[in-house]
C-alpha cells in the first residue's frame with residue numbers, strides 16, 4: 001500500500017480531516033501546511049508552545065477566520081464557505097479559551113441553551129408554551145441537571161452563571177457544548193484558569209466523554225491532563241506540525257522536547 005493510500009484510508013475513518021492548512025498575518029506565517037486528522041471515538045490533543053498556532057487552527061477549522069489555503073472535511077463534508085453557525089449546526093461544537101457564559105441566565109439555563117440546537121419545536125410553539133414544547137423543555141432541564149451533576153455544579157444550578165468562579169464558568173461552557181450532542185467537540189484550553197479540583201472534574205468529564213464515544217479535539221497546555229486523556233497528540237511549533245503520535249511517542253520525541261524544554265525560561269514551556 002502506498003503512502004497516499006494510507007493517508008486516504010486515514011481520512012475515511014476520521015471525523016475531521018485537515019489538509020494543507022495555511023494562514024499568514026502580514027509577514028507572519030502563523031499556520032504553514034498543517035495536515036492532521038481527528039479520529040472518530042478518540043480524544044485528539046493539539047499541543048505546542050505559546051504562539052504555535054493552536055487557536056488559529058481552531059479558528060480556521062470553524063471558519064471564524066478565513067484560511068489562505070487548505071481543506072477541512074468534517075463528517076465527510078467540505079467546510080469551505082460554510083458559516084460558523086452552519087458548522088455548529090452540523091455538530092462541530094467548540095468552546096473558547098476564555099469562558100463565554102450568557103449573562104442574565106442561571107447556570108442551568110446556560111447549559112440548557114446548548115440543547116436547543118436539537119429542539120424540534122418552533123419559536124412560536126415555544127413562546128406559546130404548547131405541550132410539545134413544554135415536554136421538550138422538561139427533558140432538556142433533566143439532561144442539564146445530569147450534566148451539572150457530572151461536573152459537581154448541581155448545587156449552583158440556580159445561581160447566575162456570571163456569579164460563579166471562572167473555573168466553574170469554563171466547566172459550564174464544556175457541558176453546554178456537550179448538551180448539543182456534538183459529532184466533534186473542540187475545546188480550546190479547557191483547563192486554563194481551573195484550580196486543582198476543577199481540573200480533576202474536567203479530567204473526569206473528558207474520560208466520561210471518551211467513554212460515550214464522542215470525539216474530542218482539545219488544545220491544552222496542561223500536559224498531565226493531555227497525557228492522561230488523549231489517544232493521539234498533534235504537536236505544533238511555529239505554525240507547523242513537528243510530531244504526531246501516541247502520548248508515549250510524543251513525549252519521547254526529540255523535536256517536541258526541544259520545542260518545549262529548549263525554550264524554558266522564555267515563557268514557552270508547557271505547564
Ligand SMILES: Nc1ncnc2c1ncn2[C@@H]1O[C@H](COP(=O)(O)OP(=O)(O)OP(=O)(O)O)[C@@H](O)[C@H]1O
Nearest residue numbers: 025026028030048049050051052053054055056057
Ligand atoms: N488576528 C491576528 N492577527 C495577527 N497575528 C495573529 C492573530 N492571531 C494570531 N496571531 C499570531 O499568530 C501566531 C499563532 O497564534 P495562536 O493564538 O494561534 O497561538 P497559540 O498556539 O494558540 O498560542 P497560545 O498557546 O498562547 O494560546 C502568534 O504569533 C500570534 O501572535
